[in-house]
Amino acid sequence: xxxxxxxxxxxxxxxxxxxxxxxxxxxxxxxxxxxxxxxxxxxxxxxxxxxxxxxxxxxxxxxxxxxxxxxxxxxxxxxxxxxxxxxxxxxxxxxxxxxxxxxxxxxxxxxxxxxxxxxxxxxxxxxxxxxxxxxxxxxxxxxxxxxxxxxxxxxxxxxxxxxxxxxxxxxxxxxxxxxxxxxxxxxxxxxxxxxxxxxxxxxxxxxxxxxxxxxxxxxxxxxxxxxxxxxxxxxxxxxxxxxxxxxxxxxxxxxxxxxxxxxxxxxxxxxxxxxxxxxxxxxxxxxxxxxxxxxxxxxxxxxxxxxxxxxxxxxxxxxxxxxxxxxxxxxxxxxxxxxxxxxxxxxxxxxxxxxxxxxxxxxxxxxxxxxxxxxxxxxxxxxxxxxxxxxxxxxxxxxxxxxxxxxxxxxxxxxxxxxxxxxxxxxxxxxxxxxxxxxxxxxxxxxxxxxxxxxxxxxxxxxxxxxxxxxxxxxxxxxxxxxxxxxxxxxxxxxxxxxxxxxxxxxxxxxxxxxxxxxxxxxxxxxxxxxxxxx
Numbered sequence: 001x002x003x004x005x006x007x008x009x010x011x012x013x014x015x016x017x018x019x020x021x022x023x024x025x026x027x028x029x030x031x032x033x034x035x036x037x038x039x040x041x042x043x044x045x046x047x048x049x050x051x052x053x054x055x056x057x058x059x060x061x062x063x064x065x066x067x068x069x070x071x072x073x074x075x076x077x078x079x080x081x082x083x084x085x086x087x088x089x090x091x092x093x094x095x096x097x098x099x100x101x102x103x104x105x106x107x108x109x110x111x112x113x114x115x116x117x118x119x120x121x122x123x124x125x126x127x128x129x130x131x132x133x134x135x136x137x138x139x140x141x142x143x144x145x146x147x148x149x150x151x152x153x154x155x156x157x158x159x160x161x162x163x164x165x166x167x168x169x170x171x172x173x174x175x176x177x178x179x180x181x182x183x184x185x186x187x188x189x190x191x192x193x194x195x196x197x198x199x200x201x202x203x204x205x206x207x208x209x210x211x212x213x214x215x216x217x218x219x220x221x222x223x224x225x226x227x228x229x230x231x232x233x234x235x236x237x238x239x240x241x242x243x244x245x246x247x248x249x250x251x252x253x254x255x256x257x258x259x260x261x262x263x264x265x266x267x268x269x270x271x272x273x274x275x276x277x278x279x280x281x282x283x284x285x286x287x288x289x290x291x292x293x294x295x296x297x298x299x300x301x302x303x304x305x306x307x308x309x310x311x312x313x314x315x316x317x318x319x320x321x322x323x324x325x326x327x328x329x330x331x332x333x334x335x336x337x338x339x340x341x342x343x344x345x346x347x348x349x350x351x352x353x354x355x356x357x358x359x360x361x362x363x364x365x366x367x368x369x370x371x372x373x374x375x376x377x378x379x380x381x382x383x384x385x386x387x388x389x390x391x392x393x394x395x396x397x398x399x400x401x402x403x404x405x406x407x408x409x410x411x412x413x414x415x416x417x418x419x420x421x422x423x424x425x426x427x428x429x430x431x432x433x434x435x436x437x438x439x440x441x442x443x444x445x446x447x448x449x450x451x452x453x454x455x456x457x458x459x460x461x462x463x464x465x466x467x468x469x470x471x472x473x474x475x476x477x478x479x480x481x482x483x484x485x486x487x488x489x490x491x492x493x494x495x496x497x498x499x500x501x502x503x504x505x506x507x508x509x510x511x512x513x514x515x516x517x518x519x520x521x522x523x524x525x526x527x528x529x530x531x532x533x534x535x
């Protein structure tokens with residue numbers, strides 16, 4: 001997690017779009033009566049509550065530092081950001097309506113309890129959203145584009161998944177189609193202009209929260225015209241785990257063909273280059289936003305968070321391009337923060353996850369986190385440089401694999417149950433690519449323990465101190481007692497909720513392990529099986 005210094009700059013004013021709130025404004029008097037946010041009382045006394053901006057990219061990996069996501073897939077991870085919950089608590093398991101992605105059930109049960117809904121209803125914040133929400137947002141079976149989730153004062157949401165041209169936005173519940181004219185339709189730039197318009201025409205009597213969710217660097221990786229020839233000499237990183245066989249790993253990783261064909265390597269290098277190109281427009285968006293905040297006199301009272309929903313791989317273990325896997329390249333994303341009281345140019349090594357973003361932003365607003373049902377923790381003490389802080393030592397990662405009930409036509413040699421297959425018959429997902437992991441970091445240990453929900457309950461364990469590229473699975477050589485403790489900790493986290501998700505980990509002084517709970521009446525090791533589709 002990087003903590004950034006203030007950025008210099010002057011105004012760059014654009015023509016703002018028409019802004020109109022999508023619901024009635026809440027009365028400050030009501031907030032004071034509810035007593036939801038201490039910040040509301042401070043505002044009544046004349047002090048200014050901080051503003052917050054959350055910038056979210058799509059599929060941007062981070063290998064040099066950052067935070068973890070509880071699921072290496074867009075919709076479950078985005079649901080975790082909004083709710084502050086692990087996937088087993090918000091029940092979004094994939095990118096489909098059937099997987100609870102923007103479904104009617106999600107809208108009824110989870111949306112009223114997201115942190116933006118609390119910010120608006122309990123803390124009096126103006127809330128602004130622009131960009132990709134959830135992958136199935138706008139589906140006719142789930143309210144279409146007329147549905148505006150609770151908690152948003154201004155709503156400019158993309159229909160379904162990331163695009164750069166030829167898309168439809170929900171403008172406070174009304175559809176607006178865009179074409180393929182760069183000057184008026186390129187989505188990253190459209191989001192920038194809408195956001196600048198909000199900053200110029202919002203109310204100055206209330207604090208604001210902005211969430212700007214760009215399509216970049218998600219496929220189809222369409223760069224702005226002025227950036228399409230950049231990075232011509234850039235290639236996907238050739239890490240130690242690039243284009244090697246995934247020995248002693250789950251069968252889905254082992255089935256990848258090694259070495260990759262020249263055409264596959266050329267394809268992934270080109271994809272890597274295009275991803276960088278699309279992010280240059282995100283750089284422009286961030287620069288414009290920061291300069292406008294500074295010009296409006298609001299930068300020094302605004303927290304800015306920059307992150308992504310999940311990571312991405314390009315050739316690691318001979319998997320061409322995708323996400324979904326348990327390794328660092330798919331579950332680790334950037335996290336950069338600047339704001340009031342944060343010293344510049346710091347890097348924190350604390351173990352943080354995107355379920356912490358909601359609690360952190362509510363803490364900034366002065367909301368009592370004990371009133372939430374969130375699994376995450378507030379990062380505000382870390383951001384403010386607190387010493388002797390008691391913090392977690394592990395986080396949970398969950399993923400439910402997806403497959404097809406028929407043989408994939410690109411891979412007729414493989415049985416039904418796989419998906420995301422490439423023409424050279426390398427598949428990136430399967431029904432039994434369903435796993436859960438404990439990612440543990442302490443003063444002595446830097447471990448990842450994972451169990452697959454398949455017929456053999458396959459286990460992968462990595463010592464990332466000695467093996468940062470996760471090449472060697474040490475499940476069969478690690479101390480059996482430690483293996484048992486990690487198995488038990490995983491079961492505990494998979495059933496946790498709220499405060500129980502923040503109990504001491506295996507290497508914490510307060511950890512308690514009762515091995516009797518590891519066994520059923522028949523004496524077999526207990527495991528939590530959650531897939532309905534064994535392969």
